[in-house]
Amino acid sequence: MSLKDILSPFYAWKRTLEKPYTIKKPIEEREGADRYRGFHVNDIEKCIGCGTCEEICQNEAIDMVPVDFIHAKKGDSGLRPQIDYGRCCWCALCVDVCPTGSLGMSNDYIWVTPDPEEWVFKPGVDDNPWKDDDKGYRRTDEAWLLDPKLTPMPVMEPDVRKNTFDEMAYGYEVTMAIEEASRCLECGICIDACPTHMDIPEYIKSIRENRLEDGLKILYDTNPFSDSCGRVCTAHCQDVCALGHNGDPIAIRWLKRYITDQTADRRYEILGIGKPLPEKDGAVGIIGGGPAGLTAAFYLRNYGYKVTVYEQHDKLGGMLRYGIPQYRLPKEVLDREIQTILDTGVEVKYNVKVGKDISLKELKDKYDALFISVGAQIGTQMPIEGIDTPGVLVGLEFLDQIAEGKRPNLGERVMVVGGGNTAMDVCRSSVRLGVKEVFVYYRRTEAEMPANDEEIEEAKEEGVKFEFLATRTKITKEGDKLKVQCIRMQLGEPDATGRRRPIPIEGSEFTVEVD
Ligand code: SF4
Ligand code: SF4
CATH class of the missing domain: 3.30.70.3270 (Alpha-Beta Plaits)
Structure with a gap:
């Protein structure tokens, strides 16, 4: 042991006579x-x-x-x-x-x-x-x-699509889909906003990782109408997407469509459609063959129950078929997803109106359970003078005619009243029927319009003109023209819907002539 080792403890003691090195709070x-x-x-x-x-x-x-x-x-x-x-x-x-x-x-x-x-x-x-x-x-x-910009969807040019009812969005190609899917944060905030709680981050991930078979299974876990939803869903998921706070939300709807389009020819094999299902005791009757009724039919059938759908028309699909024009949702696409549902073994009675051709009581006696899914079939009309004048059409009835393949002659000037998606479908269908001037009259401003922004933008691109803060009060027929008396509006306090109530401005009446 060296002398230094012997003395070293005393060096430490020397420190006790020095000022502390540790700084006490508050420090400078x-x-x-x-x-x-x-x-x-x-x-x-x-x-x-x-x-x-x-x-x-x-x-x-x-x-x-x-x-x-x-x-x-x-x-x-x-x-x-x-x-x-x-x-x-x-x-x-x-x-x-x-x-x-x-x-x-x-x-x-x-x-x-x-x-x-x-x-x-x-x-x-x-x-x-x-x-x-x-x-x-x-x-x-x-x-x-993060990347705030969405990958654009390739669509038909406005001048081309104005003249055809063919589908206007072409769908993502593989590189576009992967690029868009790569923007997703996988946070899952969107899931709760989706009415069927689809596992959105997981199916988006399946695109990124080129596992579309898994993606399709995820879609069908909660939604057998993913073909249609991938085209026309109102996409509440996108409204809440985390990326939408400072950029474009993920194009969730288009990514869903990408999966269904790319796997369309392998769907039965991937989902095992047509394979024997577990059979259970119990039969369910479903009234209405629209999206709700057929969704119930699909899952009940997969659980093993016998399912019979009663449909008043000669075709299934409800509002998807009769309320949405071909350029947004082609009937071939709708038919293919409905056929997938039917091929699980669902029976359908077409052209049967419950209450007329068969009573509710008969159905109650016949089945262990009944599911009533008749939808909202009747369009709304404001009770104003002259609403029954020939030439005035209800939006849903007009769309029904278009869906049936009819092409009514509407003349050269058409007024569409309303600000929802139905109004957008009507005005854009009118453009496609060759109407020269299509006006949308809405009693609030564009900010309050319930229609999707995308629909409004596309309508504008197709030449539809918008007149905000105006509505009609009376309709008369003069010769072969309709004279529509209108009034300007201003916005008051919010109503029960949370939107500001439109209030007529006295003395602001004006008349518009349309066909
Ligand atoms: S909210 Fe947007 S970013 Fe988050 S998981 Fe859903 S799609 Fe992806
Ligand atoms: S919003 Fe920002 S701070 Fe809040 S949880 Fe998301 S990343 Fe974190």
């Missing part, structure tokens, strides 16, 4: 730079609890946790990120990926506590000195790790 605080990456901040009103921040964190520093006063709703999981600063390395990947831009970092970096539990915070929820800091790191558009 130096403010972080303006874009310093300090403790996180989160605008919890903007945050949707998608969990993308949790997913990207390589240190597993983020957990999505419930918060007392935040409740789950469509487009919001109700969870919020909680960050463990024992794990966080301040890389800011979570900030750069956040689709809503709610997550940021303050330039505050000092927090002294002996309790390790106090190193775990829910930014924006817990009360910290930096909670409302506006300095620090925020992601810029250039730093965003």
Whole structure:
């Protein structure tokens, strides 16, 4: 043992006479730079609890946790990120990926506590000195790790499609579908907004990984009308898609269509349609062969029950067949998915109107269970003077004629009243019938229109003219023309639907002549 070893404990004792090296709180605080990456901040009103921040964190520093006063709703999981600063390395990947831009970092970096539990915070929820800091790191558009632009769908040019009822959207090619599928965050926020709770992230993933057979099975797990939904669904899923907060939502509907189109010729083999099903005791009668009735028929049949559908028309499909024009949903596509359902062994009685050809009581006696799915068949008409004048058509009746292959002569000028998807189908079908001037009159503004934005845009591209804040009050016939008396409107307080109520402006009446 050397002399140095013998004396070394005394060196340590020497330190007791020196000033302490550890700095006690409060220390002299130096403010972080303006874009310093300090403790996180989160605008919890903007945050949707998608969990993308949790997913990207390589240190597993983020957990999505419930918060007392935040409740789950469509487009919001109700969870919020909680960050463990024992794990966080301040890389800011979570900030750069956040689709809503709610997550940021303050330039505050000092927090002294002996309790390790106090190193775990829910930014924006817990009360910290930096909670409302506006300095620090925020992601810029250039730093965003996500692709905000949707892959466009190839469609027929407006001048071409105006003259034909042929389907106007051609469908994604493989590279387009993979590119679009690659934008998905797999957060699953969309699932709750889908009425059939389809596993959207999983079927989108199947496209990315070229496993379309798996994708088709996922679609059929909850929806045997994926062909139609891939074309004409109102896509509430897209309304809440996390990416839609700062860019284009994922084209979920078109990706669904991609799977059904690409697997159409292998569908029976992939789904095992036509193979024997487990047979159970029990028979179910279904009144109405529209999408609801046939969906019930498909799943009941797959459970092994005997199923008979009573349909008043000579064809199945309900509103999908009679209410949606061919250029949006070709009948061949609808027929192929209906045939898939029927080939599970569903029996159909066509041209039978329940209540006329057979009574409800007879059906109740005959079956163990009845499913009534008659749909909303009757169009609505505002009770105004002259509504019965020849030349005034109900939207759904007109679309029914088009679906039957009829091509009525509407003349040169047509007025369509309303702002929903039916009004869009009617005005765009009128264009295709060769009507020179088609006007849509809507009593609110474009912002309140219930029709899909895409439909409105496409109608405009096809030359449809829109007159907002105006409606008709009286219709008369003069010679072979219709004189429509209209009035201008203004918006008042919101009504029960949450939209602002249209109020007529006195003295603003005007007349429009149409065919
Ligand atoms: S990524 Fe953004 S929106 Fe999603 S949970 Fe995290 S902070 Fe909230
Ligand atoms: S489609 Fe949108 S909401 Fe759905 S999982 Fe993908 S990113 Fe999330």
